[in-house]
Amino acid sequence: xxxxxxxxxxxxxxxxxxLAVSLAELFNGEVVSADSMQIYRGISIxxxxxxxxxxxxxxxxxxxxxxxxxxxxxxxxxxxxxxxIEDIAKRGKLPIVCGGTGLxxxxxxxxxxxxxxxxxxxxxxxxxKLAEEKGGEYLLDILREFDPESAERLHPNNLxxxxxxxEVYKISGVTMTEANQLSQKESPYDPIMIGLNYSDRELLYxxxxxxxxxxxxxxxxxxxxxxxxxxxxxxxGQAIGYKEFKPYFDGEKxxxxxxxxxxxxxxxxxKRQLTWFRRDERINWILRDKLNDGENxxxxxxxxxxxxxxx
Numbered sequence: 001x002x003x004x005x006x007x008x009x010x011x012x013x014x015x016x017x018x019l020a021v022s023l024a025e026l027f028n029g030e031v032v033s034a035d036s037m038q039i040y041r042g043i044s045i046x047x048x049x050x051x052x053x054x055x056x057x058x059x060x061x062x063x064x065x066x067x068x069x070x071x072x073x074x075x076x077x078x079x080x081x082x083x084x085i086e087d088i089a090k091r092g093k094l095p096i097v098c099g100g101t102g103l104x105x106x107x108x109x110x111x112x113x114x115x116x117x118x119x120x121x122x123x124x125x126x127x128x129k130l131a132e133e134k135g136g137e138y139l140l141d142i143l144r145e146f147d148p149e150s151a152e153r154l155h156p157n158n159l160x161x162x163x164x165x166x167e168v169y170k171i172s173g174v175t176m177t178e179a180n181q182l183s184q185k186e187s188p189y190d191p192i193m194i195g196l197n198y199s200d201r202e203l204l205y206x207x208x209x210x211x212x213x214x215x216x217x218x219x220x221x222x223x224x225x226x227x228x229x230x231x232x233x234x235x236x237g238q239a240i241g242y243k244e245f246k247p248y249f250d251g252e253k254x255x256x257x258x259x260x261x262x263x264x265x266x267x268x269x270x271k272r273q274l275t276w277f278r279r280d281e282r283i284n285w286i287l288r289d290k291l292n293d294g295e296n297x298x299x300x301x302x303x304x305x306x307x308x309x310x311x
Contacts, residue, residue, distance in 0.1 A: 075178070094310065111188065199289055
């Protein structure tokens, strides 16, 4: 029997946390975060980390588990989130994965398949240019540093496979050799996937804008200044809500311009999230602006869950 798993996904500001907590209360569950930034301690406002009030005494996992200087890969996420899910299930509770990091969610519920999910056009173009300048043997030497087994199998002229192997490692932290082994495993999960969204994109964007305004009221500017002044926080420093304020702190742009940049980047991120999640036909979408009078997303999601055998 595969482990039943609820997955709440969708774009930023769509209301995922509220829904996950409500479902955890109804179905005796615990929440496993699937957010690539909420794993870090010390960055709470920009990452929309749920407050204790929002958690409503429901236990949350995979939040505040790393220092800002620590590296973390999608493979690390699958391993640690998997351990959380196993622990939750052993205690007779329902695991509810909640978040907007598509790579984390798909890798977890699919039993991990890095060859399909790890992709970066910019990195691929950079490596292709490097190959044109210095040759395949040079790229093979780079690959050999972290994946000697793949380097041994590949010919210097097989640039496509060499570049792909480097790309997978740079994005996931997993070598192609490991990824091929992992991708052959059958997923241990039977996911019930629920997505939150709005049929009117402008309604979602307005929620995104309002969230940024609330973050500013909560002290986002101070948090951004602290994070940007730290050393060895390369990944966290690139989070939306921090890097956009650097021109303001450097005296190059007004605060208003930087706030608008945060909102714009957040809206673009929501669009990318939707593009990712729409590829997964298993997701049961709930359009919050299309609910009937007197109906809410908790009731609709609960019905979906019950139809799939969970009571």
